[in-house]
Amino acid sequence: MAARAPFASPLAEELAGDVLERFLRYVRIDTQGAPRARRRPSTDKQLELSRLLLGELRELELDEVELTDFAAVFARLPGTVDAPAVGLIAHVDTTPDVPGGGVEPIVHEAWEGEPIVLPGDDHQVLDPADLTELAARVGHDIVTSDGTTLLGADDKAGIAEIMAAVAYLARHPERPRAPIRVAFTVDEEVGRGAEDFDVASFGADVAYTLDGSGLGDLEVETFSAASVRVTIRGHSVHPGTAKGKLVNAVKLAAALVESLPRDRLSPETTEEREGYVHPHRIAGGTEEAVVDFIARDHDDAALERHLELLHDLADEVVRKEPRARVEVEVRQSYRNMRPYIDENPRVVEAALEAIRRAGVEPRLAITRGGTDGAVLSAQGLPTPNLFTGGQEYHSVREWASVQDMAAAAATIVELATVWAEPA
Numbered sequence: 001m002a003a004r005a006p007f008a009s010p011l012a013e014e015l016a017g018d019v020l021e022r023f024l025r026y027v028r029i030d031t032q033g034a035p036r037a038r039r040r041p042s043t044d045k046q047l048e049l050s051r052l053l054l055g056e057l058r059e060l061e062l063d064e065v066e067l068t069d070f071a072a073v074f075a076r077l078p079g080t081v082d083a084p085a086v087g088l089i090a091h092v093d094t095t096p097d098v099p100g101g102g103v104e105p106i107v108h109e110a111w112e113g114e115p116i117v118l119p120g121d122d123h124q125v126l127d128p129a130d131l132t133e134l135a136a137r138v139g140h141d142i143v144t145s146d147g148t149t150l151l152g153a154d155d156k157a158g159i160a161e162i163m164a165a166v167a168y169l170a171r172h173p174e175r176p177r178a179p180i181r182v183a184f185t186v187d188e189e190v191g192r193g194a195e196d197f198d199v200a201s202f203g204a205d206v207a208y209t210l211d212g213s214g215l216g217d218l219e220v221e222t223f224s225a226a227s228v229r230v231t232i233r234g235h236s237v238h239p240g241t242a243k244g245k246l247v248n249a250v251k252l253a254a255a256l257v258e259s260l261p262r263d264r265l266s267p268e269t270t271e272e273r274e275g276y277v278h279p280h281r282i283a284g285g286t287e288e289a290v291v292d293f294i295a296r297d298h299d300d301a302a303l304e305r306h307l308e309l310l311h312d313l314a315d316e317v318v319r320k321e322p323r324a325r326v327e328v329e330v331r332q333s334y335r336n337m338r339p340y341i342d343e344n345p346r347v348v349e350a351a352l353e354a355i356r357r358a359g360v361e362p363r364l365a366i367t368r369g370g371t372d373g374a375v376l377s378a379q380g381l382p383t384p385n386l387f388t389g390g391q392e393y394h395s396v397r398e399w400a401s402v403q404d405m406a407a408a409a410a411t412i413v414e415l416a417t418v419w420a421e422p423a
């Protein structure tokens with residue numbers, strides 16, 4: 001039997017039981033969103049968890065507990081001192097990419113370091129030889145699914161941590177704290193988490209999403225992102241009489257994709273701060289074909305260059321086949337939050353200090369994706385992303401360490417205290 005790993009701090013240890021109990025309860029509720037749905041939320045089942053949280057927040061006697069007309073749960077915990085109001089944000093939905101109903105969480109207590117074979121599908125193995133973050137957590141209490149579904153730590157770990165932290169703060173009015181604003185949003189995984197989010201009625205001066213991963217990470221940079229649709233119009237003719245007339249949009253679309261750089265500028269060849277253009281969908285026929293791309297970079301100027309490249313490659317299609325018509329539509333998705341966060345350095349300093357007080361070494365990180373915080377930051381609410389302790393998101397091998405989740409909850413409590421202190 002491996003010795004059980006210690007907690008990051010006495011506060012983390014005190015919070016661990018509540019965080020785990022909540023987490024196990026929340027992940028059993030199926031909250032998958034649906035892509036390309038018009039309605040909001042994209043699925044009604046997300047609101048099952050939202051309603052449960054409304055009830056629990058009312059039991060904790062938080063103020064102004066409500067379901068907003070953009071389907072977010074809002075609540076307020078008054079401060080004990082006059083200080084900036086701190087927003088805490090997580091999302092109730094889970095990714096539609098992996099089965100998410102009927103989650104049966106398993107707690108591997110004081111895990112001894114052996115490969116974890118998930119009992120619902122013995123092809124699904126969490127092998128510490130492949131997973132360095134897992135290998136570093138011998139002795140931790142590791143939570144997994146049974147291997148047939150995702151776990152849902154993204155983002156129910158964040159929700160459980162916020163709830164446990166807020167419950168603790170409400171029970172300890174003697175502890176100085178800044179005013180707290182809580183928000184649980186829907187449809188983050190389908191890119192609509194911050195849609196219609198009313199920053200003014202939320203009433204926070206600064207905010208943090210609890211939607212990160214590795215212990216101690218504070219993400220202050222996201223990608224800037226755009227989506228691009230290239231529509232190629234050919235000329236369809238019966239193949240029996242097509243000589244000299246047919247202009248085949250299928251072949252032109254294939255040539256466009258083929259003309260992309262091979263060894264760079266793609267998700268599969270880049271990491272860290274390297275951006276990319278990524279064709280993720282192709283559809284059509286001889287008359288018309290559509291290629292959908294996403295373009296990503298941490299640097300806005302570099303993103304513009306990636307978009308220019310796509311324009312150039314699209315122009316090249318018409319240069320080679322002047323009878324074709326090509327249309328390029330660009331839609332900006334979100335911006336790197338870094339410049340907005342840099343305007344208020346205390347947002348980062350306070351979080352780093354709170355992580356330290358929770359007994360964890362903080363680490364500034366970048367994310368190769370977007371967050372709700374990127375959208376909110378651009379709207380004037382600086383919102384970096386804090387770790388939750390979940391790992392291997394969007395897969396049936398998703399796992400979370402109870403010790404790390406408890407450290408995240410302790411970080412939130414400390415954050416309320418740090419913001420209550422004079423700047």
Ligand SMILES: [Zn+2]
Pocket residue numbers: 091154155188211
């Ligand atoms: Zn998430």
